Each structure stands twice: as structure tokens, then as C-alpha cells.
Amino acid sequence: MASIAAATLPAEVISLLKDRASLKILATTDGQGNPHAVVKGSLTVQDDGLLVYREAMESSRANANMLRSVWYDKVVSVLVVGSNGHAYQIKGKAHRYVISGPIFKQHYLEARREEGPDSEVAGVWLIEPVEVRNETFSVRKEEEDKKHPHMRHFDRASVSGVAATTETPTLGLGVI
Amino acid sequence: MSQRGSMSFKEVAAKYPDVPRLVIRKIDAGLRGVAMTDRAMERARESNSVFEDEGEPGGERAPWKLGGGTFRDGSSFLGSDFTLIGPGRPALLRGGLVPYSLDIIGEKLMLVDGEEPVEEVYLDTIPDYYGKKTSRGTPMHHIVHSDSDCLKLNPHSYCQAWSEGQPCKFCFATGRRRGSQGPKTDADLEDIYETVSEALKEPGRWTEMHLVAGSDPAGATPYENEANSYIAVLKTLKRCFGGKGLPVRLVSSAFPEKTLVRLREAGAAIVGPNLEVWDEKLFEWICPFKAKYFGRQYWIDSLVAAVKVFGRGNVRTQWVGGAEMAQPYGFKTMDEAVASTLEGTEFLARHGVSARLNILRVRQDSAFYGQKQAQPSLEYCVKLSVGIRDIRRKYGLGVALSDYRSETTRPDVDLSRLDLPDVVA
Numbered sequence: 001m002a003s004i005a006a007a008t009l010p011a012e013v014i015s016l017l018k019d020r021a022s023l024k025i026l027a028t029t030d031g032q033g034n035p036h037a038v039v040k041g042s043l044t045v046q047d048d049g050l051l052v053y054r055e056a057m058e059s060s061r062a063n064a065n066m067l068r069s070v071w072y073d074k075v076v077s078v079l080v081v082g083s084n085g086h087a088y089q090i091k092g093k094a095h096r097y098v099i100s101g102p103i104f105k106q107h108y109l110e111a112r113r114e115e116g117p118d119s120e121v122a123g124v125w126l127i128e129p130v131e132v133r134n135e136t137f138s139v140r141k142e143e144e145d146k147k148h149p150h151m152r153h154f155d156r157a158s159v160s161g162v163a164a165t166t167e168t169p170t171l172g173l174g175v176i
Numbered sequence: 177m178s179q180r181g182s183m184s185f186k187e188v189a190a191k192y193p194d195v196p197r198l199v200i201r202k203i204d205a206g207l208r209g210v211a212m213t214d215r216a217m218e219r220a221r222e223s224n225s226v227f228e229d230e231g232e233p234g235g236e237r238a239p240w241k242l243g244g245g246t247f248r249d250g251s252s253f254l255g256s257d258f259t260l261i262g263p264g265r266p267a268l269l270r271g272g273l274v275p276y277s278l279d280i281i282g283e284k285l286m287l288v289d290g291e292e293p294v295e296e297v298y299l300d301t302i303p304d305y306y307g308k309k310t311s312r313g314t315p316m317h318h319i320v321h322s323d324s325d326c327l328k329l330n331p332h333s334y335c336q337a338w339s340e341g342q343p344c345k346f347c348f349a350t351g352r353r354r355g356s357q358g359p360k361t362d363a364d365l366e367d368i369y370e371t372v373s374e375a376l377k378e379p380g381r382w383t384e385m386h387l388v389a390g391s392d393p394a395g396a397t398p399y400e401n402e403a404n405s406y407i408a409v410l411k412t413l414k415r416c417f418g419g420k421g422l423p424v425r426l427v428s429s430a431f432p433e434k435t436l437v438r439l440r441e442a443g444a445a446i447v448g449p450n451l452e453v454w455d456e457k458l459f460e461w462i463c464p465f466k467a468k469y470f471g472r473q474y475w476i477d478s479l480v481a482a483v484k485v486f487g488r489g490n491v492r493t494q495w496v497g498g499a500e501m502a503q504p505y506g507f508k509t510m511d512e513a514v515a516s517t518l519e520g521t522e523f524l525a526r527h528g529v530s531a532r533l534n535i536l537r538v539r540q541d542s543a544f545y546g547q548k549q550a551q552p553s554l555e556y557c558v559k560l561s562v563g564i565r566d567i568r569r570k571y572g573l574g575v576a577l578s579d580y581r582s583e584t585t586r587p588d589v590d591l592s593r594l595d596l597p598d599v600v601a
Contacts, residue, residue, distance in 0.1 A: 109379060
């Protein structure tokens, strides 16, 4: 885990964010702290390091929660997962909601091209990253094994040397 | 006294930590006005964000206008309701409040309070149709006025209240005094058709249309002439939009139910007769023309009837927040004044009417200006905004159209943005 300044996201994170095949999930919280997670396929990163996505629905819960972030300085989270299984969580703060002007128009026209004539863009959110964390399962497993060497079952290969009794998945997402 | 109460922005923000500072800042800037520096004006020119009108007969129109501006939460700032001071646009507010300034700090366009840069402001561009003319040579921006993402036009350009010398006491719409009598001619309507059609060519620019005609109570039924002006324009707009529904809001007088049905059938989506002030005696004093044509109860009955026609949440009214404290007849304390307005807000909300706040600005050319009435205090505006928002929330009423995207003096509407997932309209 590392605190970062805008425009200093690791190259692999930028690559994953720009890859349209990656899965991108935005997690926000409401006024009571309840989580809300949604897929944001349009999410990518600008050259200045700010994350950006199109919000289609003015009245969505995600939009209200993003507004809460910009009003009350609350943290939101983006999970990006590449088709290779590599995953990163980026925590950030809502930086600006754009409803007009050149940035808005660019995304508006992009939505029309990609989603057709009935597409809607209520606004474009910019998110300033403040922290990035590698959530790739194999990486996280290695980190946790080092930190907590005794927190494992005896019949794991790395403990007793015995053969595993079931096939172990190689790469995949672990919820930690 | 120029403003009741003396709490500063920082004091109010500290006292009301649940109210976003951005919203409080917007109220404060609205009360004090914003002065454009030369550097800010130059930036606006560079970014195609200022339209320098050649003027119009009578000189009613300001010599320049901005395409609009937003704060980082996307809310409209510097809209047409805002008191913007600059070359050829003197300060018009009563009192000696020190305005904010808009200046370039580093590379950013910043709102500056005294010496302190407090918020970045993002300018919008002037609409594409500005500067173009209709086939008969009328400048399109004289026909349809833009305000952020809203197109605004006047179905007629006069207000009988001014003609009878009984305008609402806060009203500064001086142009209405000079407006020619009568509805739009066929040529006028063709100008509207050409202008709106041209405006609609700009992708992603517009989300709302707002029609406001001055009061005209004449006709076989109350305000029939005024309704006919709206209907003529609505029919013209239907040509622009094809057979699709019109996202049109009327800021109108109060109509009988049968007239409301005609307006809905003509394409209106939302109606908004403005009561302005809830207290009965203050209504008669502040809005003498509305009291005469045809009394407070008539206006209230019309609002309630409109819900049957347009549906819950699609009927609006506004309070001119602060007018109810105008002296010598107004409330003497903030708590009394807030309680009165919230009583009206709750009564109307029970009937499905969404009441909204419009902060009083004591502007030149209004009766209140001549009377040296005070502007409301920042704290008063915050308390009233929160109270109105809470009642709308309790009754599940929304604020679609004329929302934060185009309105700069309605902080209660800004606050209701967080309620959008749970309300109708």
C-alpha cells in the first residue's frame, strides 16, 4: 500500500485502467456509511493522473455518494481487474463533477459513439487518487504469508510438504 | 442596515457543519455579489466564455454575459440570477457588502474572499447559437436567453403588475415595464422556432427549457390571456422537438384547473406559480397585484389543483427568502420568519407541491431597494434552506428541472441533490 500523488500511478495501474477489457468497480458510501459498489465501464485515467468516468444517471446512488465525497471530503474506492487477473484498488477523493465545457462534451460524444443515440451523460466525475494497493491474489497471498507465517492449515504444501489434496487455483481474486 | 445579522462565512460554516461549505459559499457569494477582475475577464474571452452584446434598443440587456460557471461540485455559479459586477455592470445590490472577486491565481480562475482564494471556478462556453440571426434578422440571443444548461424565453414581454404600478416589491424586472403589449406574432413565433432549432444542434448542452411571461390576468377566465401566450409558444416548441415530450417548465401566474389541463395538453411538464411569501398579510403587502388578481387563497387553490393535472412533484412554487422580514410589517426575528415559511412549505408538500427558496436580493429598481430593505443574513439563508430541504425529503418531493445545474440562488435545491435517489420528479 502506498500513498500517491496524482499523476504518479504505477505504469501497470495506468495500463489496466486504460484497457477497455478491464473490469472497473466504483465503491462509495452513503451518509450512514453503507457501501455501494457499481461497475463503471467508462472509467479510465487522464494524462494528469486523475481518474475519470461518465455518470449516466443524475439520480443514481453512486452519483449522490460521489457528491457526498466532494462535499464532505470522503474517500471512494476503485477496483480495477485486468483480463490477466492482476488487480489494484485505488482509493481517492471526488475532485470535480463536470457538467459542461470541453471535457464534458468529449465524454458526451464518446458515449453517443459507444452506446448509441439514447445514451445519457449526466456528468463526468474526476477522482484524485490518494492511495493504491495491489490486490492481485498471488501478490496478496505472498504478503500475508510473510506477515503471518503461522496463520495457515497444516496440510498446505508450504507447511508440511505434503501434496495438496485438491487442485489449487493459480491466479484469481481473493477477498481479503 | 445592509444585511441582518453579522456572522461571517467561517462562523456560519462552523455552526452548521452538516451543511456543505460549497453551498454556504455559494449563498454568501450570491448575497455579496462577485466582481470580475480584468484578468478574469481576459480569461473568459480567451476561453470563449463571454458574449459581448452589441446591446439592444432601450439598453435593458447587460453589455456582456458569461456562458456560465460551475463550482467543483458541478453546481451552477455566475448564472443570470447572480450579481456579477464588472465593466458596464455596476453593483446593483442594496447595502455596502464587500463583494467577492473573480481573479486568476496561479493558472486557476479563483473566487477570492478579501485576499483569500477560496474556490476554483470553471467557466462554460457561450452557446453556439449566440451571435447568429434568424431569417428575418433578429439576433437569436434576443429571443432565447441561455442560462447554463437552460434555455429561457418569454412568451410575452410585459407584466400587467408593472403597468398598474403594483409589482411585487422585490421585483426588479424593469424590462417588463417597457415590454410591448400583446402576444407573440406569427413572425415572433417563427423566430422562436428558428432559434430553438438552432440551439438544439449543440450536442449535450441543454436539459431544460423555462418559459416566463409576465402576469396578465385578463380574459374570459383568470389569466386566460397569459395562458394563451404560453400555449402559442408551447405549440411552436413542439415543432422543434417533433412529437417528443417537452422538458418545459412554466413560471406563470396561477390558473384555473381547466386552463392547467390545456397547458399540459400543449406540452408543459412542470408549472410554477410563485406564492413568494406564505404569511397572509405579508402576501398582500409584498404582492399586491397577486392579492388583487385573485387573492392568496385563489393562488393556493391553483397550486393544489395543478398537482391533479401535472402530478406530484411537478408543481412548484417559490419563497423569496428574506422578503418575509422586510419592515415595517415583516417578522422581527429569524425564528418567526423561518417558522412561517416552513409552515407554508409543509402545507403545500402535503398536497404534493414542491416549494423552493429563491434568496432575496435587494436590487435596484425594486420597491424594496427604495425602501432600503435589508438583505437576509447568511445564517438565515442556511437555516431556511435546510428546513425546506428537510420537508421535501419528508414528503419525497424532488427538484428536477431548474436544479443545481442552472440555478445559483436556490441553495435548498443544491442540498436536495443528495435525496435524488429516493424522491420523485
